[in-house]
Amino acid sequence: MLKHLFLILVLAGSYYLWDQRPIKHGVGVTAPDAPVVERGFQLAEHNRKHYTLQPKFRLNTTARVISNKRYWFDEKSELAPVDFVLGWGDLSDERVLDQVKTPISRRDFKIDVIRPPMTFSEIRNKLLYMHAIPANDSVADQLKSIKSGHIISVRGYIVDVHDRADVLWTSSKQGKKAKLDNAQYVLIESLNVLD
Helix, strand or coil: CHHHHHHHHHHHHHHHHHHCCCCCCCCCCCCCCCCEEECCCCCCCEEECCEEEEEEEEEEEEEEEEEEEECCCCCCCCCCCEEEEEECHHHHCHHHHCCEECCEECCEECCEECCCCCCHHHHHCCEEEEEEEECCHHHHHHHHHCCCCCEEEEEEEEEEEECCCCCEECCCEECCEECCCCCEEEEEEEEEECC
């Protein structure tokens, strides 16, 4: 009995690791354009579960998933089950990504540079760190299947979040602009995996 249980655990673990392997594209930029982030629109507050979302910016981007992490049990997992670090321009090229890693841990990420292909500032200017909030069940299902290396198209809103205890989670801003390389809560209305 123990042998069978051990075998099942080994097979399940092997499948999980195989399923999580990154998508490879080879040399070259795979997502050339920076995100389009717009202010000056009118949108009412949006309710999702027991959270109130206040849109601050409209977001439209096609970017490469550099890293991702799924959450099941932390305080934000019900609202934002997946975090992503997305990159564009040089940070969508595997030659650069072989030298730059962005591991996610505890709802934050860091940048590890093996050999600097770009300055630290240039790297940060080509990153979007997102707590992904699905607007509906279809988007929620898609989020769970995205792997590192996928090229994804995202349309939605950068939001601030109030929970039922009136705790405020804010998306990072610098002046009147969204600071994309810091935590952004993104309500995703439309998500497409392009490759």
